[in-house]
Amino acid sequence: MSLSKPPLPSGISFASRFAPHSLPRWSMPEKAMPKEVAYQNIHDELQLDGNPKLNLASFVTTSMEEECNKLIMESINKNYVDMDEYPITTDLHNRCVNMLARLFNAPMEEGECGVGVGTVGSSEAIMLAGLAFKKRWQNMRRAQGKPFDKPNIVTGSNVQVCWEKFARYFEVELKQVTVREGYYVMDPQRAVEMVDENTICVAAILGSTYNGEFEDVKLLNDLLLQKNKQIGWETPIHVDAASGGFIAPFLYEELEWDFRLPLVKSINVSGHKYGLVYAGIGWVLWRTKQDLPQDLVFHINYLGADQPTFTLNFSKGSSQIIAQYYQLIHLGKEGYRNVMENCRENAMVVKEGIVNTGCFNILSKDNGVPVVAFSLKDRSHHDEFKISAMLRRHGWIVPAYPLPPGADHITVLRVVIRADFSRTLAESLVMDITNVLRQLEMLPHQYINDHKATMTNDHNNIEGVKKRITSSEVRRKIIAQEAKRRQKILAA
Amino acid sequence: MALSPRVREPENREQLCCTFASRYVRDSVPKFTMPEKSIPKDAAYQIINDELMLDGAPRLNLASFVTTWMEPEVDKLIMASLNKNYVDMDEYPVTTELQNRCVNMIAHLFNAPIGEDETAVGVGTVGSSEAIMLAGLAFKRKWQIKRKSEGKPYDKPNIVTGANVQVCWEKFARYFEVELKEVKLSEGCYVMDPKKAVELVDENTICVAAILGSTLTGEFEDVKLLNELLTEKNKETGWDTPIHVDAASGGFIAPFLSPDLVWDFRLPLVKSINVSGHKYGLVYPGVGWVVWRSKDDLPDDLVFHINYLGTDQPTFTLNFSKGSSQIIAQYYQFIRLGFEGYKNIMENCMENARILKEGIERTGRFNILSKDVGVPVVAMSLKDSSQHTVFEISDHLRRFGWIVPAYSMPPDVQHVAVLRVVIREDFSRSLAERLMSDIEKVVQLLDILPSPLPLKAANVSTIANDSDHHHKVKKSEMEIQAEVLEFWKRLVDGRRTGAC
Numbered sequence: 001m002s003l004s005k006p007p008l009p010s011g012i013s014f015a016s017r018f019a020p021h022s023l024p025r026w027s028m029p030e031k032a033m034p035k036e037v038a039y040q041n042i043h044d045e046l047q048l049d050g051n052p053k054l055n056l057a058s059f060v061t062t063s064m065e066e067e068c069n070k071l072i073m074e075s076i077n078k079n080y081v082d083m084d085e086y087p088i089t090t091d092l093h094n095r096c097v098n099m100l101a102r103l104f105n106a107p108m109e110e111g112e113c114g115v116g117v118g119t120v121g122s123s124e125a126i127m128l129a130g131l132a133f134k135k136r137w138q139n140m141r142r143a144q145g146k147p148f149d150k151p152n153i154v155t156g157s158n159v160q161v162c163w164e165k166f167a168r169y170f171e172v173e174l175k176q177v178t179v180r181e182g183y184y185v186m187d188p189q190r191a192v193e194m195v196d197e198n199t200i201c202v203a204a205i206l207g208s209t210y211n212g213e214f215e216d217v218k219l220l221n222d223l224l225l226q227k228n229k230q231i232g233w234e235t236p237i238h239v240d241a242a243s244g245g246f247i248a249p250f251l252y253e254e255l256e257w258d259f260r261l262p263l264v265k266s267i268n269v270s271g272h273k274y275g276l277v278y279a280g281i282g283w284v285l286w287r288t289k290q291d292l293p294q295d296l297v298f299h300i301n302y303l304g305a306d307q308p309t310f311t312l313n314f315s316k317g318s319s320q321i322i323a324q325y326y327q328l329i330h331l332g333k334e335g336y337r338n339v340m341e342n343c344r345e346n347a348m349v350v351k352e353g354i355v356n357t358g359c360f361n362i363l364s365k366d367n368g369v370p371v372v373a374f375s376l377k378d379r380s381h382h383d384e385f386k387i388s389a390m391l392r393r394h395g396w397i398v399p400a401y402p403l404p405p406g407a408d409h410i411t412v413l414r415v416v417i418r419a420d421f422s423r424t425l426a427e428s429l430v431m432d433i434t435n436v437l438r439q440l441e442m443l444p445h446q447y448i449n450d451h452k453a454t455m456t457n458d459h460n461n462i463e464g465v466k467k468r469i470t471s472s473e474v475r476r477k478i479i480a481q482e483a484k485r486r487q488k489i490l491a492a
Numbered sequence: 493m494a495l496s497p498r499v500r501e502p503e504n505r506e507q508l509c510c511t512f513a514s515r516y517v518r519d520s521v522p523k524f525t526m527p528e529k530s531i532p533k534d535a536a537y538q539i540i541n542d543e544l545m546l547d548g549a550p551r552l553n554l555a556s557f558v559t560t561w562m563e564p565e566v567d568k569l570i571m572a573s574l575n576k577n578y579v580d581m582d583e584y585p586v587t588t589e590l591q592n593r594c595v596n597m598i599a600h601l602f603n604a605p606i607g608e609d610e611t612a613v614g615v616g617t618v619g620s621s622e623a624i625m626l627a628g629l630a631f632k633r634k635w636q637i638k639r640k641s642e643g644k645p646y647d648k649p650n651i652v653t654g655a656n657v658q659v660c661w662e663k664f665a666r667y668f669e670v671e672l673k674e675v676k677l678s679e680g681c682y683v684m685d686p687k688k689a690v691e692l693v694d695e696n697t698i699c700v701a702a703i704l705g706s707t708l709t710g711e712f713e714d715v716k717l718l719n720e721l722l723t724e725k726n727k728e729t730g731w732d733t734p735i736h737v738d739a740a741s742g743g744f745i746a747p748f749l750s751p752d753l754v755w756d757f758r759l760p761l762v763k764s765i766n767v768s769g770h771k772y773g774l775v776y777p778g779v780g781w782v783v784w785r786s787k788d789d790l791p792d793d794l795v796f797h798i799n800y801l802g803t804d805q806p807t808f809t810l811n812f813s814k815g816s817s818q819i820i821a822q823y824y825q826f827i828r829l830g831f832e833g834y835k836n837i838m839e840n841c842m843e844n845a846r847i848l849k850e851g852i853e854r855t856g857r858f859n860i861l862s863k864d865v866g867v868p869v870v871a872m873s874l875k876d877s878s879q880h881t882v883f884e885i886s887d888h889l890r891r892f893g894w895i896v897p898a899y900s901m902p903p904d905v906q907h908v909a910v911l912r913v914v915i916r917e918d919f920s921r922s923l924a925e926r927l928m929s930d931i932e933k934v935v936q937l938l939d940i941l942p943s944p945l946p947l948k949a950a951n952v953s954t955i956a957n958d959s960d961h962h963h964k965v966k967k968s969e970m971e972i973q974a975e976v977l978e979f980w981k982r983l984v985d986g987r988r989t990g991a992c
Contacts, residue, residue, distance in 0.1 A: 025593045026609060027600040029830040038828035039565035042590075042820065043572070050583035052575045060577040060813055067537035072574065073567060074541070077550045079558040079770075079777040085548035085895055092540070098524045111524065120618050123812040131667055149647070161796065162812055168794065169629055169810070170668070272577075272813060279577040280778075280815040296666065298659060312667070312810055314621040314660055315558055315770060317778040317818075322540060330536035332527040397583055 050397055056415045056429075057399040059243050059273040059369075063420040068326050071319075072278070078318040081309075089318045092325040093118050099328055101285050103249050104241075104258040104267055115292055116285035117310055118271075118321050122242040123162035124312050125268035125284035129238050130166045130200075132266065132286070135293040137200040140234070146197075154194045155203040156186025157404040158210050160242070163203065172200065178406030184363060185213050188220035192227050201236050201265070206257055207244030210403055210412065211364040212371030214244055217257040217264070224263055236265040236291075242282070243369045245269030250337040251344060252367065265291045271324045274369075276331070276339065276419055281320035339419050343370035346426045347417045353430030359437055363403075363412055370417040375410055382440050384411045390436045396429060512538075548895055554913045554927075555897040557741050557771040557867075561918040563828075566821050570776075576816040587816045590823040591616045594769075597826055599783045601747050602739075602756040602765055606786075613790055614783035615808055616769075616819050620740040621660035622810050623766035623782035627736050628664045628698075630764065630784070633791040635698040638732070644695075652692045653701040654684025655902040656708055658740070661701065670698065676904040682861060683711050686718035690725050699734050699763070704755055705742030708901060708910065709862045710869030712742055712755065719759040726761075734763040734789075740780070741867045743767030748835040749842060750865060763789045769822045772838070772867075774829070774917055779818035837917050841868035844924045845915040851928035857935055861910055868915040873908055879943040882911045888934040894927060 023041055052062040064072075075089070083090040094113065101114025108114065119125045134151055141148035152173035155163055159176070167174035177190045185208045195202060202224060204215045217239055228235055239257060241248070246269060248255050258267060264287065271281035286292045297308045331339065347370035354360050360374040376384060384400035391398045398415055402408045415429065516535040521543070550560040573587070581588040592611065599612030606612055617623045632649055639646035650671035653661055657674070665672035675688045683706050693700060700722060702713045715737055726733055737755060739746070744767060746753050756765060762785065769779035784790045795806045829837070845868040852858050858872040874882055886898040901908045913927070 023593075024597070024827055026596045028597045028826050028834075030832060032830045032833035033828060035563050035565045035828055038824055039569060041827070042569060042824055045586050045590075046569075046573070046820070049576065049586045050580075052577075052583075055580065055583050057583065058577055058580055060580075062575040064575075065533050067533045069571065069574070071537060071540055071544075073571060075544065076567070076570065076776050077560040077562075078547065079550075079556055082548075082553065082556055082558075084897075085550075085553045085555065088543050088547045092543075095523045099522070099526045102525045120811045121813040124810060127810060165796065165810070165812075270813070278574050278815060279813050298663065312622060312625060312663070313618045314663075315619040315768070315777050317776060317815075320815075322544070326536050326540055328526055329522055329539070330531060330533055332530045334528060335530035336526075399582075 051395070053420060054395050055397045056421075057397050059270070059416050059418065060279045061272055061276050061420075062278075062418065064276070064278060064323065064327075065330075068323050071322050071326055073319075075318045075322050079315050080318040080321065081315050086318065089322065093321050096321065096324050096328060097283070097285065100245075100269065100283050104245070104285060106259045106285060106287055114285060115287075115289055116283060118324075119282040119284060119311060120280055120313050120316060121272065121282040122160075122240070122268050122270045123165065123282075125270075125282040126162050126238075126240060127166050127170070127312060128310060129266040129268055129284050129286075130170060130172065131296060132292050133200040133236065133238065134170065134172060135296055136291070139293060150198050151200045152196070152198050153201055153203060154191050154199055156191070156205065156208075156215070157406055158185055158208045159203065159205065159240070160209050163240075173198075175199075176405075179404050180406050181410065184208065184211055184403060184407060185215045188216055188223055191220060192223040195224070195227060195233075195235050197233060199233075199235050201238050203238045203240055204257075205244075206239055206241040206248060207369040209243075210401070210414070211373040212243070212369035213365050214248065214252075214255070214257065214368050218261060221261040221263045228263075235263075237261070237263045239264055239267045241267050242270040243273045246274035246276075246336065247340050247369055250333065250340045259287050271320065274340065274343075274419075275324060276327050276336075277320050277323045279320075280317070281324055340370070343417045343419060343421070346370070346421055346423055347372055349423060349426045350415055350417065350430060353427070354433060357434055357437055363410075364414075372415045372417070373412045375412045379411075382443075384413045386440065387433075387436055388413060390439065391432060394432045394436070396432060549893070551918055552893050553895045554919070555895050557768070557914050557916070558777050559770055559774050560776075560916065562774070562776060562821065562825075565828075566824050569820050569824060570817040573816045573820050577813050578816040578819065579813050584816065587820065591819050594819065594822050594826065595781065595783065598743075598767065598781050602743070602783060604757045604783060604785060612783060613785075613787055614781060616822075617780040617782060617809060618778055618811050618814060619770065619780040620658075620738070620766050620768045621663065621780075623768075623780040624660050624736075624738060625664050625668070625810060626808060627764040627766055627782050627784075628668060628670065629794060630790050631698040631734065631736065632668060632670060633794055634789070637791060648696050649698045650694070650696050651699055651701060652689050652697055654689070654703065654706075654713070655904065656683055656706045657701065657703065657738070658707050661738075671696075673697075677902055679905055679908070682706065682709050682901065682905065683713045686714055686721055689718060690721040693722070693725060693731075693733050695729075695731060697731075697733050699736050701736045701738055702755075703742075704737055704739040704746060705867040707741075708899070708912065709871040710741070710867035711863050712746065712750075712753065712866050715755040715759060715762070719761045722761055733761075735759070735761045737762055737765045739765050740768045741771045744772035744774075744834065745838050745867055748831070748838045753865075757785050769818065772917075773822060774825050774834075774837070775818050775821045777818075778815065779822055838868070841915045841917065841919070844868070844919055844921055845870055847921065848913060848915070848924045848928060851925075852931065855932055855935055861908075862912075869912060870915070871910045871912045873910045877909070880938045880941075882909045884938065884944065885931070885934055886911060888937060889930060892930045892933075894930065896927075 078086050078089060080089065097114045097116040101108060101116055106114060137151060138148045152175050153167060154175045157176040157178045164174060175194050177186045177194060179185065186204065191202055202220065204217045204220055206214050221237060224235060224237065245267065248257060258264060266284060266286045268282060268284045271277045271283055272279045297310045299308050350372045351362055354372065354374050355362060359377055361377055362374050364371050364373040388398050388400040398413055400411055400413050403410045403412060514535060516531055521539060576584050576587060578587065594616065595614040596612045599606060599614055604612055635649060636646045650673050651665065652673045655674040655677050662672060673692050675684045675692060684702065689700055702715045702718055704712050719735060722733060722735065743765065746755060756762060764782060764784045766780060766782040769775045769781055770777045795808045797806050849860055849870050852872055853860060857875055859875055860872050862869050862871040882898040886896050889896045896911055896913055898909055898911050900906045
């Protein structure tokens with residue numbers, strides 16, 4: 001009599017023998033498990049992640065159209081770097097570079113190709129741009145017979161953490177212009193004062209992470225031109241337009257910040273912020289070929305023609321590049337303009353709602369990235385972290401952070417208005433903020449200050465995920481520790 | 493009398509038309525400037541989809557190690573996490589937890605000296621390029637710190653590798669200003685020779701990089717021997733030169749097929765290992781891993797500390813925002829397949845590689861350069877390259893739908909050119925047999941075709957073959973051209989558009 005193995009209970013993974021066991025955490029399991037069970041378990045655990053669309057902390061796109069999702073899934077198995085095998089995908093990448101170069105007014109002829117590359121995000125883009133400046137400066141100094149071992153870069157203290165990474169990993173000194181109360185971005189005058197012969201470039205931000213403000217690149221350009229003329233240096237400018245690069249050309253066309261300014265040699269922009277693509281794509285553009293030292297570029301032979309490449313990453317997915325092209329041709333300038341105008345409108349709604357509560361100062365500007373940054377007028381009873389924690393209970397993720405060095409006694413709450421943040425959501429948010437304020441007023445003053453209130457959310461029942469302790473004091477201690485070790489906030 | 497409102501004609505009739513009836517397929521596709529106007533999403537989708545049809549078929553791409561197929565369940569998980577930015581650890585704590593679990597599993601797989609429940613030191617990256625840059629950076633910084641404390645110069649770091657390294661090592665060297673000292677290959681030895689490598693080590697060497705699974709032939713380098721020789725040299729000189737193992741392809745093969753091969757953290761000088769999740773980790777492109785032996789091997793000033801969930805999450809990556817999908821997919825593969833599943837898949841790959849190799853050997857025209865122990869790759873060169881080259885074979889195979897690349901070997905053996913077939917998980921036995929028969933066809937075809945190599949005036953000179961293949965006969969140029977034309981006509985008429 002042959003005994004066949006009993007089949008698994010059909011369909012229901014919850015009834016199977018896998019359900020009572022927790023998922024492996026330290027070592028690969030010895031045995032395989034059915035795919036349905038694997039899927040179900042992971043899917044269920046992931047329910048406990050936050051909802052991307054309610055995440056008002058992030059600039060990064062959280063929804064795209066179905067058609068785009070189809071294109072993404074169809075190309076998920078294409079390794080972008082196989083240019084020989086996937087020439088069309090490479091062509092789409094090149095088209096995006098051309099379009100963005102023209103969008104930023106790079107000095108080009110009709111039919112000429114832009115100099116630039118797609119990256120995994122603005123971090124990689126910035127590292128590549130920084131590397132190009134460093135190499136150019138080194139070549140120049142070597143030719144002049146001067147020392148080239150102490151390069152530095154001038155930025156504002158409001159830069160995103162990737163500039164710090166660049167400086168630390170590529171051994172460039174970071175000279176930061178501290179912000180001050182009332183002026184939360186880099187002051188061009190002070191920046192130019194800091195420039196010396198070892199400065200490889202000055203980095204300006206179009207769309208400061210903290211409050212969405214555009215730095216005055218034109219003024220920086222004019223002042224730097226003067227200094228360059230006086231001293232005979234050639235210090236260039238890089239514009240970190242990670243968020244602003246897809247906003248300024250559509251909402252503020254007259255604002256001169258891009259290649260129209262002669263000292264701007266490279267620009268980076270995040271495709272996955274207001275480029276309206278999912279996480280995983282950025283772009284860096286150079287003014288001309290001369291601004292990209294050839295010894296940094298690797299030449300790959302594809303289709304019998306030379307494809308120059310300059311990236312840190314090699315193998316990566318192709319999906320986001322295709323998605324970017326989809327957005328560029330589907331929306332066109334008109335579409336992007338409409339989206340950005342809607343974002344700006346909704347940002348106004350949120351801002352006005354917040355102003356009407358009477359409890360907040362607004363630190364973001366009307367002209368800039370659609371972000372509303374606000375801080376409490378009166379912090380004697382409760383602070384922004386408390387508000388952030390209570391909003392979390394309503395489902396909203398609204399982060400609170402201290403401003404950069406120079407103004408770090410001020411803490412802000414920041415709401416990012418993305419393309420999928422509708423008017424309805426804006427009004428709900430305002431209502432919830434008002435409710436939270438009311439709730440806080442009703443709480444006895446003593447309760448808040450004396451107790452280290454441990455607030456747990458629904459996450460606390462699952463093993464492996466630590467409890468969230470959100471007492472203001474503990475937070476402040478951690479923030480102070482962080483500031484001491486020059487940490488940067490998560491401000492993507 | 494109530495008048496019902498007339499139904500108004502749609503203002504834009506084009507929205508009713510199917511894409512191919514609309515004007516969108518008449519206009520040329522924007523290539524240089526962003527279009528002024530929007531177009532409907534179906535038109536955008538259709539235009540892009542149609543152009544992409546001309547890309548190669550990923551699954552027939554035998555050039556790449558990178559995974560081209562995953563189960564539909566994973567596709568569901570990927571779709572659901574497309575909009576999660578991995579770096580938002582605060583908002584997506586479970587995704588971060590999954591990454592940490594993967595790091596632990598890989599560290600254990602590579603025998604890192606950590607306790608049962610101890611957290612490993614490592615990180616998920618976008619690929620082995622980023623992983624290698626991070627590992628290299630760590631070595632560079634450690635070396636600089638050591639030299640500074642000894643009061644010695646630290647401005648000329650170098651790294652010792654074989655000339656068979658993948659281009660990302662060259663990138664690392666160029667971008668991070670480290671000198672690349674390459675051990676030249678020699679005929680018959682297409683990987684780094686440990687003895688020569690150790691000879692090249694000097695006081696400025698930040699590490700020696702060994703490859704487990706050479707890109708060109710799939711061979712595993714002898715890390716154990718390297719470790720022994722380097723330990724000796726370190727003892728003599730007092731230097732502390734460590735080893736990094738680039739296990740981009742081999743890292744998910746050796747533990748399953750050759751568990752007795754000692755190449756990982758069991759060797760004391762191995763301080764970090766990188767592996768590509770998107771090669772034999774069986775995940776779509778976009779994920780790699782780097783693991784360090786212990787906390788001490790990762791200098792703290794390179795690590796950025798982010799506060800999440802009230803605790804410290806150290807991060808050390810070049811990329812910041814990126815998708816979460818591939819990390820989730822990697823975890824899925826680990827728990828879905830387990831050790832047993834990976835082993836079965838790798839065994840299948842090796843079996844198919846062996847079948848292919850034997851079939852190719854049977855044609856009698858090729859030398860096999862890949863080894864039996866290594867990554868499932870078949871690398872072959874022509875015994876006789878005087879009339880035709882592997883580049884032509886590669887070209888002809890393309891016409892059958894196969895993408896089989898041909899390359900010259902690195903300096904010092906650049907006269908050797910190889911065809912390389914990578915056997916991935918989704919390359920079944922039937923595909924292997926089909927490929928074999930197509931290779932045979934191409935070889936026979938080349939016997940008829942004249943050599944494209946430079947011709948002497950007017951006549952084709954013959955080369956009498958010693959083998960039992962038919963001799964070429966002296967023909968006039970006209971006759972040969974006529975023959976070639978005939979052949980092409982036949983080929984075009986009987987053209988197939990795909991191989992399976």
